[in-house]
Amino acid sequence: MTILSRFFGPLVLGVAVATGAHAADPIKIALVHGLSGSTFEAFSKQSETGFELGLEYATNGTNAINGHPIEIIHKDTQFKPxxxxxxxxxxxxDDDVLLAVGATSSxxxxxxxxxAEEYEKLLIVEPAVxxxxxxxxxxxxxxxxxxxxxxxMQAQALALQPDENLYVATLAEDYAFGRDGIIAFKTAxxxxxxxxxxxxxxxxxTTDFTAATERMFNALKDQPGRKVILVYVAGGGDPMGKIQAMEPERYGIELSTTGNILSVLPTYKRVPGMEGAVYYYYESYDNPINDWLVKTHEERFGTPPDFFTAGxxxxxxxxxxxxxxxETLDTDGLIEAMEGMSWDTPKGEMKFRPEDHQAMQSMVHFKIRVDPDVDWAIPELVRIIEPGEMTIPVGRNNQE
Incomplete structure (x- = not known):
């Protein structure tokens, strides 16, 4: 049972009964995520919880838009293309949804x-990167x-404050997320x-990073300046902890990485003072939407909202x-409304870039702080990196 069905099922039924035959047709939205078959399942569940909370917030609890009740249809990709x-x-x-949201794996x-192109219907990409x-x-x-x-990676580069004295070796997973990330980092x-x-x-x-770590040590240890291993791994396996256990400090090597979900952040306690960049941490943003999300999530689930919940x-x-x-409730009408559209989020304002439909948004520069009373390492806010500070390449020109 989803959050919406628990909290708003009776309300939607009441709307239907009250309006009888004149009830507006429902707006069907598919959430297409991997719900089985991978450790990334946690990402999917956070994203779907966040989506349902977002509908609740945006519709003031009615679960309806312009009189149309929202019907969510869940689809499981099983993490298979x-x-x-x-x-x-x-x-x-078959389901005739207006649009779909997903998926988890890039x-x-x-x-x-x-x-999406074949059926001429929208796919809102969330949370793939x-x-x-x-x-x-x-x-x-x-x-x-x-x-x-x-x-x-541009935010990560800004957090590292690169200059001619910085030497970096990178570790990433061998698929679109990892390879695109390292290309972006080198560009940054x-x-x-x-x-x-x-x-x-x-x-x-991967759970054994020994061979890769030894190669990175060998590439860095004789360099004359600041030496950093950048870890860009979305999955488990604790690469940070395992690299740290191999004592990179004996070669003067530091570790740096992007932030992660709360269940992974306990491993960051091994690297107090480490600086990096992250998409979202619940304490980093001060605005009404984030305040509501944090308060509501803690009340209902006993934990703060996580990385992909905000997404x-x-x-x-x-x-x-x-x-x-x-102006019209169809694909062309939605595209016209969304190109260049700005909207408020838990991270502040986002805006769809008309050229390629990427949402431009802020990032968080953090420094790891360890508090013995907190289960995870805290990515304490250094500053918000605003969208204008990053030069994000245009992927596709949809205006041509």
Whole structure:
């Protein structure tokens, strides 16, 4: 049972009964995420919880937009590209949804892009990250509320304060998320004088980082300046802890990484003082939407909202504003409303760039603080990195 069905099922029924035969047709939205078959399932559940909370917030608890009740249809990609394509086609065709939101894996999402074009219906990408999802192989039906790899890496580069004395070796997973991220990181360093001395890519699900770490140590240890290993791994396996256990400090090597979900942050206690960049941390933003999200999530679930919860909420807020403001409730009307659209989120204002439909947004520069009374390491706010500080490449020109 979803959050919406628990909290608003009776309300939606009441609306239908009260209006009788004149009740507006429901607006059907598919949430297409991996719900089985991967450790990334936690990301999917956070995103879907955030989306449902976002609908609640944006509709003032009515679960209806312009008189149309919202019907959520859940689809499980099983983290398989072929399944992702099939269930998205099912949602567009058999279920006749207005739009879909997903998916979790960048690789699965990439396989879904042509399906949106085939059915001429919107796919709101959340929470997948890869730059390529709004790249040349994308299409006019794709909008992306999640951040992209360039945002991760440009923010990370700003947090590292690169110059000619910085030498970096990188560790990433060998798929779209990891490779796009390292390409973006190297692009972000251009002109700074910093040098990437080695790149290591490991299969998803890797738990033994020994060989890759030794190669990174060898590439860095004789460099004359500041030496950093950048870890860009979305999955488990605790690469930070395992690299730290190999004593990089004996070579004067530091570790740096982007932030992560709360269940992973306890591993960051091994690196107090480490600086990096993250998409969202619940204490970093001070605005009414984030205040509501934090308060509501803690009341209902006993924990703060996590990394992808904020993303799911941002997607829902975008969908509601688009439907409310579109002149016609169809794909073309929504596209017209969404290109260049700004809307408020737990992270502050986001804006869809008309050229490639990427949502431009802020990032958080953090410094790890360890508090023995907190279960996880705290990515304490250094400053908000505003969208204008980052030069995010345009992936596809939808205006041509």
């Amino acid at each position: 072929d399944v992702g394509r099939a269930v998205l086609a099912e949602a567009y065709g 690789g699965v999402t990439a396989a879904m892009l042509p399906v 890869a730059d390529s999802l709004t790249g040349p192989d994308s299409n006019r039906y794709i909008f992306k509320t999640s951040r992209n790899s360039s945002m991760d 360093l251009e002109g700074s004088g910093a040098t990437v001395v080695g790149e290591e890519y490991v299969p998803q699900g 799911g909420m941002s997607a829902a807020l975008a969908v509601v504003k688009a439907i409310e403001t579109a």
